[in-house]
Amino acid sequence: xxxQTKGILLAALIVLAALVWxxxxxxxxxxxxxAQAGGELTYKPLAVENPALQREKQAASRKTEYKSGGRDxxxxxxxxxxxxxxxxxxxxxxxxxxxxxxxxxxxxxxxMPAPPS
Numbered sequence: 209x210x211x212q213t214k215g216i217l218l219a220a221l222i223v224l225a226a227l228v229w230x231x232x233x234x235x236x237x238x239x240x241x242x243a244q245a246g247g248e249l250t251y252k253p254l255a256v257e258n259p260a261l262q263r264e265k266q267a268a269s270r271k272t273e274y275k276s277g278g279r280d281x282x283x284x285x286x287x288x289x290x291x292x293x294x295x296x297x298x299x300x301x302x303x304x305x306x307x308x309x310x311x312x313x314x315x316x317x318x319x320m321p322a323p324p325s
Contacts, residue, residue, distance in 0.1 A: 279287050
C-alpha cells in the first residue's frame with residue numbers, strides 16, 4: 209500500500225471516529241437532560257424503621273467461622289464422589305393387583321331436549 213493511500217485511510221478513520229464520538233456524546237447528554245427534567249435522578253431513601261446499626265448481629269457474624277466441606281474451591285477438578293453405604297431394601301412378594309368390583313355401574317344424567325309445543 210502506498211504512503212498516500214495510508215494517509216487517506218488514516219484521515220478517513222479519524223473523521224469516522226470523531227463522528228461516532230460526537231453522535232454518542234450528543235445522545236447521552238440529551239438522555240441526561242431529559243432524565244433531570246423528568247425528576248428521575250432524585251434520591252429517595254429506603255423506608256427503614258430502625259436505621260441504627262444492629263451491633264448484636266454484626267458481632268454474631270464476626271464470631272462465625274468458616275468450615276470447609278472438604279473441597280478445594282480453587283481446584284478445577286471435581287472431587288471423587290463420596291460413596292454412601294446403601295441399605296438393601298427387603299422386598300416382599302406381592303400378589304397381583306386386585307381388580308375393581310364388576311358390579312359397580314356409573315350412571316350419568318342425560319339432558320333431554322324439551323318437547324316441541
